[in-house]
Amino acid sequence: MTDNREYLYLSGNDEYYKMNKQFHNRDGVLHSEIDTTKDMGDTEFSNYLKNKVSGFLNQSFENIVILVGAGGSVVTNSNGIDTRFGKTVAMLAQEVNDSLKTGRYEFKKDKNQVNVFALDEMAQEIGYSNDIYSDNKPNEIDKDKFNLENFLSRLITFQKFVNENTEKWEMSRRAIFDIIKHETSYDFDKNHFKHAKLINMLSKS
Template sequence: MCSCNVANVLRSKRMGKTRYFTSSNINLSAEGDCYYLNGEPLEREEKSGKTNYKLSEFKGEVSKAVSKFVDRSFENIIVLIGAGASVVMDDNDSIDGRYGKTVSMIAETVFNQLKSGSYCFQYSKPEKNEINVFPLEKMAVKIGYSDNILDETNNKLDSSFDLEAFLSRLIMHNQFVVEDKEKWEESQSAIFDIIKQETSYGYDKDVFHHAALINILSKKLASESKLSVVTTNYDTLVEDAAESMNYTVFDGFSFSRTPRFDDDMFEWHLSKHVSDVKTRENIYKKNVIDLLKIHGSLTWRMSKSGENVVRLDKHAPGESVMIFPSSDKYMQSYEEPYFELFARFQDLLKRPNTLLVTTGFSFADNHISRMIIQAVSHNPGLSTLITDYSLDSAKPNKNWSELQHMMENANSVAFLRATLNKDLTKYLVGYPEEIS
């Protein structure tokens, strides 16, 4: 007998269900062992009567809904990869610290590494020996961020500490400070150096699913179209994943011994001329993607002349060209080379018959979110699939809420409960019948 009876349905309405997929006309959700389509229990007929769907059957329904949304003849596909796409969960559903980290985890590392008042640079200035820096809590008091950033009980950072807001104040303070100016600048550089460390990790195909995502979405396009990968991340996971599959990456840098940034590179395709008795045509090379790293990269440096941005090994000495977390991110996006990349992303969003898939992006970055929201509002040919570890309607984010409202008003927007390194790629190709 089905356990999803009237009492369970009423209880679900009171307590709320976990949403797995939602669009303007489909809502797939779960509570315990009960699964629902548009609020009605999903059941199958058997000789003994109606029986609950199994988890594998339910996730199969989610996969069908996803396929219906994405399996159309799109001329352009964009995938936006945010910080959450580098996060890996272990068997206990905790974040595996060897890979991507949350901002709060990075802040805790900054606190611990500066606690002693000294620091050794790893990235920016490896030639420097140990230098004197201010501990994080002393900086917080001096710049007017907070008189106390500590959780006294555990002697660690308070959970309310906001690294982005802190850095915004620190950067502003350092523009005008006179006393101990060098020490303040070194302290800021040390924080940036730690951020680089914490966002640099090797690609492991058994852990990260970037390669599968690139492969799946690329195959949905005609040969003359390139998948556009846009990322806010500094890491090199997309490049490493592409290389593992022998993909060619157009990232805005020239194909020279020392690659130099040249936005015009995105306009080029790889093709060869094929001729026979009856026809002469160009064949486009398969497995080619565009990569727009809109917040910069661990591999970007200013050239010695200061006139160009060049791409080097991520461990090469020198200041990386990156937009660090701060309220100044919006203004920095108008500088080179970020402006060209943002303008290109905006142009991609305006194109007809386009699919945008987001993963690991929380829509907290207002300068990016507003661009997407404007595109959804004004481009009827744009379909947007937003994927995240949770579809909780209580997310503290006005951009997320606005997109939900747009979906409810019949815009082509859908939400999927999925993470890149767990089950997103499975939903895109069809969930396996049996799930352990």
């Protein structure tokens, strides 16, 4: 029989998961606290788990490390990611591509215009990839073919050994970081960012 557990909470002492439309912990199937002859439903389990997590958090910790998964740096709304409050790495890569494709770039602060390499040119030249675009949509970065963070690591290493067009390479690198800085600069809005709420919850004495 296939074990199709969907884990919802894991700790050193317990685990909660959903399997075959039933909620379980290490002791077995969870039954409703209202009617013990019935399995616990979605709403009751949600409240049950909230109480468990609150009980764990409502204590004093000497040190706290928060691991945030992919998407933790962006804010979503009904239409998807709200780009006013952050962008994914894939979105930043597309911004870099669009801004450099003409071979000219104007820095945001001093408006200085410089010659730069297009993103796909750089990717090929440094040996990162010969094809960074979607097969079906020309000029749209394919996130499975191109990762901006990995590309930048390769680019910085490559620059150490450049003997030709050194200024253009340097301007291209600076342009990329200028774009990233501009695209990740936004005003703090407490209605959308819940950092304070998280910190207050975790810092209870």
